[in-house]
Amino acid sequence: MAETGIGRRDGYGHFRQVPTRWMDNDVYGHVNNVVYYSYFDTVVNLYLVHAGGLDFAAGPVIGIVAESMCRFRKALAYPEVIDAGLRVGRLGNSSVRYEIGLFxxxxxxAAAEGHFVHVFVDRESRRPTPIPPAMRAALAAIAVPLE
Known part of the structure; x- marks a missing residue:
């Protein structure tokens, strides 16, 4: 994700619509800042489940969030349907940095841009483990080229 400038829709390889909910608004009439992280989590995990085969309930490998960030550009509010763009900025052996744009x-x-890092761990030991092949292939499919 570029550190300067505002992200553009054409910079993302995958999109998912996320509807805002009445309870997402705060007393100022816009989506509360903490809710943006929920939208990030939703688009990432839906992608992992549908494209990467993640079994979050019983699979041997799970993703733990190690870092997150959001840069707010424009207010979002209920009732809107957000187009959440997703790409992979860095794909390591056991970690991945997702970059998300909310449009x-x-x-x-983008109305908001952010990232979060998953470290994949063994469900039982909680020790880092390589990203499973099917999930790695799905993540590679939306990775941005290295500059």
């Missing part, structure tokens, strides 16, 4: 319908500039 209003029809907007090319």
């Amino acid at each position: 209003r319908a029809g907007d090319d500039e």
Whole structure:
């Protein structure tokens, strides 16, 4: 994710619509800042389940969030349906950095951008473990080229 400038829709390889909910708004009439992280988590984990074969309930490998960040650009509010863009900025042996852009319908500039890092661990030992092949292939499919 570029550290300067506003992210653009064409910079993301995967999109998922995420509806805002009435309870997402705060007393100021916009989505509360903490809810943006929930949107990030939703788009990432849906991708992992559907494209990468993640079995979060019983699989031997799980992802633990080691880092997260969000940069707020424009307010979002209920009732909106957000286009959540997802890409992989870095794919390591046992970790991945996801980059997420939240877009209003029809907007090319992100209302919010962020990232989070998953470290994949063995479910029982909680020790880092290589990303499973099917999941690695799904992540590689939306990875941005190294600069």
